[in-house]
Amino acid sequence: MAGQQGGQQDDPQGRPPDEPPELLDLYRFSTTCLALGIPEDKVAGDFLFGLEGLRQRGVLRVEDVARVRADAVGEGEEPAQWAAGFAAGYLSAWAAAVLRVLDTRGVGFSKELHRGVSLCGDADLLTRFLDRALTAAHQADLVTSGHGGDEPAIGGRIVGCSA
Numbered sequence: 001m002a003g004q005q006g007g008q009q010d011d012p013q014g015r016p017p018d019e020p021p022e023l024l025d026l027y028r029f030s031t032t033c034l035a036l037g038i039p040e041d042k043v044a045g046d047f048l049f050g051l052e053g054l055r056q057r058g059v060l061r062v063e064d065v066a067r068v069r070a071d072a073v074g075e076g077e078e079p080a081q082w083a084a085g086f087a088a089g090y091l092s093a094w095a096a097a098v099l100r101v102l103d104t105r106g107v108g109f110s111k112e113l114h115r116g117v118s119l120c121g122d123a124d125l126l127t128r129f130l131d132r133a134l135t136a137a138h139q140a141d142l143v144t145s146g147h148g149g150d151e152p153a154i155g156g157r158i159v160g161c162s163a
Helices: 021-035 040-056 062-073 079-104 111-118 123-133
Strands: none
Touching: 021 040, 040 062, 062 079, 079 111, 079 123
């Protein structure tokens, strides 16, 4: 589907004209590495590592990462379906990691927190929660930044993370 946005057309692969420059740099770097004869599996690994770095720095949303990865899947897969499955699995894995760290460290947490984290659809928030889970002494430490700002929570429920 080629669309118009600001007078520019999408490219034939469906990428919008406003791709972040960092992603375009990653594409160029990967293409150059392949042209130099670097083995494809090494380039693919570096590309995926770069994508995750862009996601963690806030350059790409998890949906964008899923779309880029779906484009790379190619034959035999429905890209939109693959991307949706990837995004859901990605978020689920991050939520499980947060809960696993809390559990392993012996930090007790309520069913409400478990449900809120498990249903969270915000990859950036889950990343912050995982960082905090490493040092949290109590459940409340997960939703308190320690810098005076709190994540939006009502009665132990994480706002924006539960359906």
